[in-house]
Amino acid sequence: MSISINGSILEGGGQILRNSVALAALLGKPISIHKIRNGRKPPGLKNQHRTGLDLAAEIASAELTGATNGSTEIEFTPGPLKTPGDFVADSVTAGSTTLLLQIALPLLLFTYQPSTIPSRLTLKGGTNATQAPQVDYTEHVFLPFVQRHFGITADLQVKRRGYFPKGGGEVVVSVTPLAQRLKSFSLLERGNVRCIKGIAHFAKLPGHIGPSIVEGATKVLSTGLAEMSNIPIEIQSQRERNENTVGAGSGVVLWAELDGGGIIGGSAVGNKGTDASLLGEKAAQDLLRGLNAGGCVDEWLEDQIIIFMALAEGESAVLCGNAGGLQMHTRTAIWVAEKLTDAKFHTEQLESGHTVIRCKGIGYCASS
Structure with a gap:
């Protein structure tokens, strides 16, 4: 008998879908999810949600029903994990590659037969958008944190950036199966800010965009961290080659590394008409809010x-x-x-x- 999950509980978004399916796949528990994204307009599955479900079903040899665009109910009956393996998921649209990784990563960490062969995951779609973690956040904040504190080993490479609304990005992630159980951790002391780093990326835009983003972020950080003026700030300006992107776009991700082992991120995504220096300022303000919390x-x-x-x-x-x-x-x-x-x-x-x-x-x- 399957476990029934109400997809409209609490936040009521795609996260319920991703976490429920990942846990069901690992634990071998059939589930049914109803009222999926019930409060959204429009409700139900979008292309990226369906793509994530198809990916999880492939990795977990699952029987999946109801996974069509607009559907508000699915059933997922998992089988054995096909790990390690080589998997590809393409949202076709600018759907987030990082959200696809969220549903797949927990599954790729485990295998029935001990193996040091990594799984390879190729994700196609959007890499930098406003409603999901930017791929640079995943690479420089999320993955380093879970490696340090849980013992997870995953390498992420951005082969091609995909900006909204055209998408077309490609990310390749290599995930090494765990040799033992996930380790627990205790992180209760933040310590001092060790350093602040960042990446300001842009493609098919004038050359001043990147340096302007860096300038805006540095100005806000220098003021906001006046009492900690000795903190090194290193923000790179990175122009993508035209052949490595489908459309034009920009964004910035900043992160502060803490002595205690924590990490705080801040980010902003560019859009048409937004001044580049203001984009940098917005990301810096986001980072400072996180630090001040x-x-x-x-x-x-x-x-x-x-x-x-x-x-x-x-x-x-x-x-x-x-x-x-x-x-x-x-x-x-x-x-x-x-x-x-x-x-x-x-x-x-x-x-x-x-x-x-x-x-x-x-x-x-x-x-x-």
Whole structure:
């Protein structure tokens, strides 16, 4: 009998779909999801959601029904994992490649037969858009964090950028299967800011765009970090070759590395008519908000690590900077994890206003 998931709970977006299907595939639990993206306009599956479901079904030898554009209900019955393997997913549109990675990465970490051969994942679609992590955030914030704290080894290469609305990007990710269970971690002290780094990228636009983005970001950071003037700031300007992009576009991702092992990101995506220096300023302000919040992770990293905390062995703990409680995305990720696994989450509100998330993970391995 399948487990029924209400896709309109809490945040009610595509994250419920991605996390539910990934956990169901790993645990061998048939699920049905209804009211998918019920509050969105229009509701139901979009092309990128359907592509992600098809990808997960391929990796997990699953029977998938109802996965058509506009559908508000699907059924997913997993089989054995086909890992390690070589997989390709193409959203055709500018649908986010990083959201495709979110549904696939947990599956590629595990294999029934011990192997050091990495899986290769080729993702085609959008690489830099506003409604999903930019690929540079995934490469420089998310992946380094999960490697350090969970022991995950994954290498990401941007073969071609895909800006909205044309898409056409290509990202290749190599994921090494775990030799043991995901390790737990404790990250409760942020320490000082060690350095700030960043990438300002642009394609098929005038040459001054990149340096202007860097200038705007540096100006805001220098003012906002006046009391920490000795912090090194290194932001690269990166012009993409015309043949490496389908359409014109720009964006910037910044990240602050903390002594305690945390990392805070900030980003902005360019659009027609936006001054390049203002784009840099916007990303810097985003980064400063994350730093001023006082946590060891930013709000976007916070919700992405929940599924790995649930799968890890032992108790994990992380200090989050949300004075008003956890983000809706994070609460949703926790709800899904507790619905489908035996992981136990506990949140603690500190006198400082910060929140600590603790999780007793299930110590998952494929053979179990």
